[in-house]
Amino acid sequence: MPLIVTHRCAPGVLLAILVSSAVLRGHADQPASPRPWPPGVQQVPEQLPPLTPDQALGSFHLPPGYRVELVASEPLVRDPVAIDWDTEGRLWVVEMPGFMPDLSATGEHAPVGRVVVVRDADGDGRLDTRTVFADGLVLARAIKVLDRGVLVGEPPQVWLMRDTDGDLRMDIKTRVTDQFGRLDIDVENNANGFDWGLDNRLHTAGQVSVQLRLRAGRFETLPVPIRGQWGVSHDDAGRVYRNSNESALHVDLVPGSYYARNPNLMRTRGSYERLASAVNALNTVWPVRPTPGLNRAYQTGIRRADGSLARFTSACTPLVYRGDRLPADLYGNVLVADPAGNLVSRLVLTADGNGVEARKAYPDAEFLASTDERFRPVFLANAPDGTLHIVDLYRGVIEHRLSLTVYLRDYSQRHQLVQPTGLGRIYRIVHDGVDRDTTAVPTRSTADLVTLLSHANGWRRDTAQRLLVERGDQAAVPALVRLATSAARAGTRAQALWTLDGLDALDDVQVLQALGDASPDVRASAVRLAERWLGTPDHPLQ
Structure with a gap:
C-alpha cells in the first residue's frame, strides 16, 4: 500500500x-x-x-x-x-x-x-x-x-x-x-x-x-x-x-x-x-x-x-x-x-x-x-x-x-x-502450515482427564486438572500417582502432584519421590507440597 x-x-x-x-x-x-x-x-x-x-x-x-x-x-x-x-x-x-x-x-x-x-x-x-x-x-x-x-x-x-x-x-x-x-x-x-x-x-x-x-x-x-x-x-x-x-x-x-x-x-x-x-x-x-x-x-x-x-x-x-x-x-x-x-x-x-x-x-x-x-x-x-x-x-x-x-x-x-x-x-x-486443533476435548471420563494431563496444549492440561479437582473422583488417584513419577514432561509430573493435592489424596511417599526429581521445577513444587507435614514429629519431611 x-x-x-x-x-x-x-x-x-x-x-x-x-x-x-x-x-x-x-x-x-x-x-x-x-x-x-x-x-x-x-x-x-x-x-x-x-x-x-x-x-x-x-x-x-x-x-x-x-x-x-x-x-x-x-x-x-x-x-x-x-x-x-x-x-x-x-x-x-x-x-x-x-x-x-x-x-x-x-x-x-x-x-x-x-x-x-x-x-x-x-x-x-x-x-x-x-x-x-x-x-x-x-x-x-x-x-x-x-x-x-x-x-x-x-x-x-x-x-x-x-x-x-x-x-x-x-x-x-x-x-x-x-x-x-x-x-x-x-x-x-x-x-x-x-x-x-x-x-x-x-x-x-x-x-x-x-x-x-x-x-x-x-x-x-x-x-x-x-x-x-x-x-x-x-x-x-x-x-x-x-x-x-x-x-x-x-x-x-x-x-x-x-x-x-x-x-x-x-x-x-x-x-x-x-x-x-x-x-x-x-x-x-x-x-x-x-x-x-x-x-x-x-x-x-x-x-x-x-x-x-x-x-x-x-x-x-x-x-x-x-x-x-x-x-x-x-x-x-x-x-x-x-x-x-x-x-x-x-x-x-x-x-x-x-x-x-x-x-x-x-x-x-x-x-x-x-x-x-x-x-x-x-x-x-x-x-x-x-x-x-x-x-x-x-x-x-x-x-x-x-x-x-x-x-x-x-x-x-x-x-x-x-x-x-x-x-x-x-x-x-x-x-502457516499448522492447522488448528479442532478435536473435541474429552472430559466425560476420569481416565480421559488423566490422559489429558499429558497433552501438548497447556489449556487442555489445565482444564483436565481443574475438572479432576472439581469433580473430586478418587478413582483418578492410582493413575495420577503413576503419572507423577513416570510422565515424560516435567510439567505433567508437577500437575499430577498438584491434582493429587487438590483431591486431598497426596501422601508423603509421592512428595519424597518428587524431591528427588530431575526437574528443579518439580522439586520446587514438592517443597511447597511438603508443608502439610510440617510440625509432624520425626517425619522425614520435617
Missing part, C-alpha cells in the same frame, strides 16, 4: 473524503506479497474513521509466517474485555459497555454489563450465534468457566452463576465473596483476572487482597498481597506473572500468599519481582504508526523523533503462551499488550535455577502491531485449539476519566475518537 500523507481539513472537504476512501481500500486488501520485516513506522493519515473487521485485518504487521484471523466481531460481541471457553468449544465473553461511553464516563456504574456465549450453531466451523447468559452487571471484568457454573468477577463481588435448564442463560447466582476489589476504584486498577494456577488457586491482579481456592466443593478465600494492574498468567512451573502500565513484566518466584501472613512484613523479596533484560530494554516498544493519541504524549521521552511511542505506557494482560499450534520457539514466551501503542509485544524468558530473565524477542519490532489507532488489545488467552487469541475492545478512548489528561481529552475530541462505542473484535493468531 502506498504511503499517504494528509493535511488537516474541515469535515466534508473532498480531499479528506478521497484520502479516507483510499486508505480504507488499502486496509481491506491483504498484502499481495509478504510485508517487509521489521516493518518500521508506517505513514498513516492523521485521522481515520473506524475500520470494518475485514478492513482491520489489513492493518496488522506480524513476523513472517504468522497471520491474524477474525474469530468474532460486532454485533456478535460488543465491548469485550475478557474471554474463556467451555469444554464444548463455546466462547464466553465479558462485555463492558459501561467503560468510558463518553469523556466524562457518564453512567459508568449503570448495570449494563453482560456475559455472552458465542457459538457455532449450524456446525460450519464459524461462530454465528450470540446468547446473553447474564446481564445487568456493573463493570464486570473476570470470568472462569467451571464444570458446574461460571465464576464472574463484578467488583466487589464474585458470583458463581449457573444455568439449570441448558438454555445458556443464568438461572441462579450465588455470591462467593464480596472482597473482589471495590466499586469505587478506577476501572483500570480494580480487581481482575481469574487464572486457575498450578496450585489450584485462582490468581488475580489489581486491587484485590484475596484469592479463591476450591476445597471439598466449596470456595475459600485466602489472603494475598495486592499485585499487578490488569491481567495474570502462569507458566508450566507454576510461576505467576503480572505487570503494571509502565513495567512490562513481574514474576512471583515465591508465592505472594506467604507474605500476606504477616501484615508487618515490608520486604517481599521474590514476590512480584520486576524482570529486566541484560540484552535490551524490556520496556521499549516499537509501534508501526505515529502515536500522538497518548495520555502524556507531550512529555519528553514518551515518543521518538518519528512520533511513535518509545516505551510501555499501558502494559497489560501478560500471557505465557502454552499452546501447541504455533512455532515451538513461542512456547513459554510471554505476550504483553499495550493498547495505547496498538501492539502486542513478545518477551523471551530464560530460567536458569537462579531466577528468571526476560528479553525482547525482536530488537526493533513487535510480535503484532496495527496501524489502526482504535485497535485496543486488552486481553490475551491460550485457546483450546492451541492458538493465541486477542480481545480487541476496539474504540478510540482507552484512558479512564480519572487519569485522562487535558491533552488527550482535546486530542480525542478533535480526532473524533470518542464515538462509536459498542464495537469489538476477537482475533486468533495462526501460523
